[in-house]
């Protein structure tokens with residue numbers, strides 16, 4: 001073949017997710033929930049009317065949208081649902097950042113943001129976090145084509161909080177502020193109430209972490225009627241039916257089970273705080289986490305990598321990012337208490353080996 005058919009092929013650098021091993025291991029590398037979904041979800045999937053699968057689902061997510069609105073105490077018109085929050089975020093980038101001005105986001109944050117910018121042709125400027133991985137509000141007080149804030153932030157686990165978001169919103173009334181709140185259910189504050197006051201704020205969320213449904217792919221966005229309408233139009237220009245019937249009934253069941261949701265998130269937060277204490281007692285630098293993971297500082301990149309490799313050899317998977325500013329740290333998802341006990345024991349063995 002001699003034709004130049006490859007000239008138009010996509011050549012962008014993709015986002016790389018954590019490993020999904022096929023063997024059973026202690027899996028603390030992709031921030032999944034260690035607990036099963038709500039029993040109501042299991043019932044909803046078992047009782048699914050399979051004959052209905054002949055038919056397309058509701059284009060807007062139907063009762064899933066309604067259940068999310070009830071959970072947040074808002075109107076369903078302010079809710080958008082999609083096939084995982086990665087899809088919702090990509091659509092939101094396309095929908096909200098249509099000017100030529102560069103959008104702003106942090107240097108240490110969800111590494112999918114620059115990938116979507118490249119994919120969608122959106123220009124951006126990186127705004128470095130300070131040495132404690134906190135953003136400076138002043139850095140966001142300049143002309144921009146939009147702002148993306150991950151709050152609480154990944155992979156740092158640090159929450160910015162609504163006072164910080166309010167300051168950013170007050171200073172940026174001419175652009176859209178997108179808050180990726182994938183971990184907000186584990187945090188002290190939630191940005192959703194701010195959407196009542198700020199029509200230029202869009203908050204995205206996911207069922208993959210706090211709702212134990214990473215495998216089903218459900219994400220959502222909450223914002224003003226104007227932004228939600230624009231998102232719907234973007235969806236209908238790309239994929240009209242992003243959420244299938246099984247995901248709609250299961251997601252509705254998950255969003256409606258407040259008691260199970262509270263119980264599992266509280267349990268994870270307790271395990272997180274205990275694990276943070278134990279790691280700090282062993283000499284690791286772990287900032288106070290507002291998420292379902294811990295960002296453990298190991299001192300040097302060599303040591304972080306060695307601990308990552310050692311844990312992996314013991315079938316404990318955590319995440320190592322070989323990137324500037326964070327290559328001396330490990331991101332450790334919160335599992336069940338007994339999984340965290342196993343982690344701590346192996347960390348102690350590693351430290352013991354280091355001394356001898």
Ligand SMILES: *Cc1c(COP(=O)(O)O)cnc(C)c1O
Nearest residue numbers: 084085086110154182206208219
């Ligand atoms: C996990 C995660 C997402 C994506 O969630 P999905 O709904 O599984 O696509 C988005 N943003 C951040 C910061 C995340 O950690």
